[in-house]
Amino acid sequence: MRVGFSDLDSRTSTYESEFFPLDRSIIGRAPVGVSALTKNKVTPMDLPSGSTVCFMIQREAMFGDSVGGRNPSQPNAQARSKTLFLSANTCQQPSPGVNNASAPQLILVVSNSSELACHSPSKNSEAKTFTEGAVTLSLNMTGDLFVGVSAPNVSTDFRGGYNFEIGASPDDFLHRYEGEDRSELLWMDSDSTSAILATRNLTEEESEIKRVMVEPLPYELYVSNVEVPSSIGLRHSYCGLRNTAQIRASQSSNNEANSPVKTAMTRRGPGGFPKQQFHFVSLNSSSKYTGILVKKAREDGLNKRQDKAADLGPGSVVFRATDFETISGSSCKIVTDLEFCNEIQYAVPGNDRRFNNTGLGKAYDDYARKMYANFEKVMMQIPCDAPRTSLYSLARTCDDCKAAYKKWLCTVIMPRCEDFAASSNRFALARNVGQAFPNGTKLAPDVRLNLEQKPASNSSRNKFIDQEVQPGPYKEVLPCEDLCYEVVQSCPARIGFKCPRPEFPGFETSYGRRDQDASTVSCNFAGEARTPINGGSVLLPRLRRAAGAALFATAVVLGMWI
Numbered sequence: 001m002r003v004g005f006s007d008l009d010s011r012t013s014t015y016e017s018e019f020f021p022l023d024r025s026i027i028g029r030a031p032v033g034v035s036a037l038t039k040n041k042v043t044p045m046d047l048p049s050g051s052t053v054c055f056m057i058q059r060e061a062m063f064g065d066s067v068g069g070r071n072p073s074q075p076n077a078q079a080r081s082k083t084l085f086l087s088a089n090t091c092q093q094p095s096p097g098v099n100n101a102s103a104p105q106l107i108l109v110v111s112n113s114s115e116l117a118c119h120s121p122s123k124n125s126e127a128k129t130f131t132e133g134a135v136t137l138s139l140n141m142t143g144d145l146f147v148g149v150s151a152p153n154v155s156t157d158f159r160g161g162y163n164f165e166i167g168a169s170p171d172d173f174l175h176r177y178e179g180e181d182r183s184e185l186l187w188m189d190s191d192s193t194s195a196i197l198a199t200r201n202l203t204e205e206e207s208e209i210k211r212v213m214v215e216p217l218p219y220e221l222y223v224s225n226v227e228v229p230s231s232i233g234l235r236h237s238y239c240g241l242r243n244t245a246q247i248r249a250s251q252s253s254n255n256e257a258n259s260p261v262k263t264a265m266t267r268r269g270p271g272g273f274p275k276q277q278f279h280f281v282s283l284n285s286s287s288k289y290t291g292i293l294v295k296k297a298r299e300d301g302l303n304k305r306q307d308k309a310a311d312l313g314p315g316s317v318v319f320r321a322t323d324f325e326t327i328s329g330s331s332c333k334i335v336t337d338l339e340f341c342n343e344i345q346y347a348v349p350g351n352d353r354r355f356n357n358t359g360l361g362k363a364y365d366d367y368a369r370k371m372y373a374n375f376e377k378v379m380m381q382i383p384c385d386a387p388r389t390s391l392y393s394l395a396r397t398c399d400d401c402k403a404a405y406k407k408w409l410c411t412v413i414m415p416r417c418e419d420f421a422a423s424s425n426r427f428a429l430a431r432n433v434g435q436a437f438p439n440g441t442k443l444a445p446d447v448r449l450n451l452e453q454k455p456a457s458n459s460s461r462n463k464f465i466d467q468e469v470q471p472g473p474y475k476e477v478l479p480c481e482d483l484c485y486e487v488v489q490s491c492p493a494r495i496g497f498k499c500p501r502p503e504f505p506g507f508e509t510s511y512g513r514r515d516q517d518a519s520t521v522s523c524n525f526a527g528e529a530r531t532p533i534n535g536g537s538v539l540l541p542r543l544r545r546a547a548g549a550a551l552f553a554t555a556v557v558l559g560m561w562i
Contacts, residue, residue: 034114034146036061040314042167042174042297047106049094049161050153054118057084057145062170081140086110087175087315088149088166090133091239094158102233103158105130109148110137117146133237134177134318165239167315174297174315177236185221185293186529187324189346189416192285194334194357195324196345197221198266198529199293201273212274213265219276219293221249221263226288226323238294238316245292249278268343269527277345279336281357286328293319322531330438331471332417335361340369341410343526348414349431349460349471351438360469367464368413375405378495392492401491407526408483415461416477416524427512427522428475430457432465437472456509478512480523 036056037043047053063082093103108128111117121127127150128135139145151162167174178184188196199219203212222245224230234240242248249261260282265274283289295317333350338361350360383390384398391397418428420443433451436442443451451457460466461476484499491497500507512523519532 034118037147037166037168040167040169040171040174042165044091044163044165045149047149047151047162047164049151049158050120052118052120052148052150054114055147055149055166056114057086057141057147057168059141059144062141062168081142082170084139084141084145085136085169085171085173086139086147086166087136087168087173088130088134088164089175089237089239089316090130090162090164090234091237092160092163092243093133093233093240094154094160094162097157097159099157101157103154103162104152105133105233106135106162106164107150107152108135108137109150110139111146111148112143114146117148119148120150121148131236132177133234133240134175136173136176138173169315172314175238176315176317177319178317179236179320182320183322183531184319185291185322186531187291187322188529189334190283190324190326190530191332191334191347191350191357192327192330193281193283195280195283195289195326196334196336197278197280197291197322197324198269198345199276201269201271201275204271204273209267209272209274213267217251217263217265217276219263219295221261221278221291221293223247223249223261223280223289223291225284226290231292235292235321236318238318241292241294241318247280249280268345270525279334283326285326288323288325291322291324293322295319324530327419327422329419329421331474332419333357333360335364335414337361338365340365340372341406341414343407344410344414345526346524346528347417349417349465349469349474349476351469351471353438354470363468364414367468368410371413372406372409375409375495376402382492382494392494396490401487404483404486404490405497408479408487411479411483411524411526412461413464415465415479416521416528417471418475418477420473420475423475425475425477425520427516427520428477429509430454431474431476432460432471433457433473435466435470435472438470443473477521477524478510480514480525481507481511482514483525484511 034054034056036058039062045053090106107121109117109121186198188198222241224246231241231244234244249263253259254262261278261280263278266277297316298314330352332347334347336345338344430451433448487497488499500510514523516522521528
């Protein structure tokens with residue numbers, strides 16, 4: 001009886017295999033020219049177009065029981081089925097000629113008959129075509145199986161052949177594609193030549209943080225310019241991406257002298273949980289890119305661990321692609337890895353004729369540290385070492401106040417910047433419209449004259465930006481209002497820190513509100529990604545807004561506009 005699976009889903013479906021009435025002496029013996037797949041081991045293979053290669057999967061080798069798994073006391077009973085996970089990835093495909101057409105996908109056939117599986121697919125066999133270089137099947141296995149992989153004939157416009165790898169396991173897939181709606185990789189921000197991307201939290205268990213931070217990096221990232229789609233047809237395949245992507249970010253690429261990307265673990269962002277960050281430089285301006293995150297196959301076999309990467313199984317996992325882009329202007333520049341404002345990792349107002357990205361970050365960081373020193377002088381007047389019952393609050397401490405103030409200070413000193421011409425963000429506020437761009441040009445008179453009537457658009461949030469950086473016109477994503485409210489809640493009233501009420505004039509040019517539009521950045525806080533975050537996976541718990549008497553009109557504190 002031929003085994004069919006045309007209705008199988010590529011990830012979760014199953015089928016029952018039933019043996020032909022073959023002689024018992026040949027069951028479990030691979031035919032001449034047919035290789036047996038090894039349990040939990042990936043097998044690579046070259047495959048010319050128009051040809052088929054065949055493998056045998058022996059039940060005893062996979063599950064350790066006798067062929068068929070029958071009860072000796074009931075020799076005629078049907079074999080007990082066990083689940084087998086079969087997967088394959090295309091590593092190389094014929095390259096196109098002048099027409100840039102994609103090579104056809106490989107085809108997988110599974111049967112308990114070598115006659116059906118080990119020849120080119122025909123109308124009498126049921127086949128599963130790879131999708132973007134990948135295929136996965138879970139099978140209810142009652143006996144030995146044959147697996148055929150066929151390469152279609154290609155026209156003379158193509159050059160070269162196919163290469164693929166295939167693996168079988170009783171535990172989990174050795175290759176997997178996770179295409180769920182949410183992105184595992186987040187685009188944090190970018191400028192004209194740089195970009196920062198990061199994974200979601202690798203763990204949120206406090207007991208696991210130290211271990212995760214010192215372990216080898218769990219992910220690799222493969223990036224290509226959409227104008228040069230080198231990985232088309234292989235975007236679900238780990239080995240295919242490894243062979244074709246234009247940029248590879250991995251632990252080993254950190255040691256390459258001219259690598260345009262560095263990757264490392266970081267605890268930046270809400271909660272301070274571990275995540276893997278990717279910092280790109282030397283990208284093309286005004287370009288769109290696609291980044292595909294890959295979890296490498298585990299080297300520790302099938303030993304279960306507690307972190308998120310281990311939950312994905314022992315094999316490699318390719319995740320849904322994340323799109324990101326660079327801008328054309330030079331008024332916004334990425335800063336990260338700062339000493340004082342160590343949570344900052346986004347584009348700020350810049351000027352590449354005065355600072356490179358590293359120098360710009362240091363200039364902002366030094367200024368923030370100077371302003372914080374003034375705050376510390378004020379806090380010296382507060383009896384922070386007094387008994388708990390004598391402190392200004394039973395709920396908050398001076399350490400809470402200092403942490404909240406530092407977070408607020410760094411965010412307002414380093415406003416999040418968007419390119420003036422390219423930004424379509426309705427929440428972004430035009431700033432510094434009268435100043436010339438770094439290249440000496442100015443906004444068109446009709447645009448400039450209209451915006452110059454608005455005081456908030458005539459200058460930046462603080463004089464340091466206009467006088468020292470001189471970025472020219474840009475748009476600012478305003479800091480989230482709760483950053484200010486958190487300082488009011490955490491600090492003693494004696495320091496005189498005040499926040500604007502939403503209904504008062506000036507609020508709309510000082511702060512923004514969270515969750516105004518899930519498709520864009522409505523306000524800025526450390527760790528806010530440009531990749532849209534769906535409601536089921538919010539990165540940051542909403543901070544409570546201070547109530548009633550805790551809120552005050554707009555004020556200037558320690559020389560800083562809030």
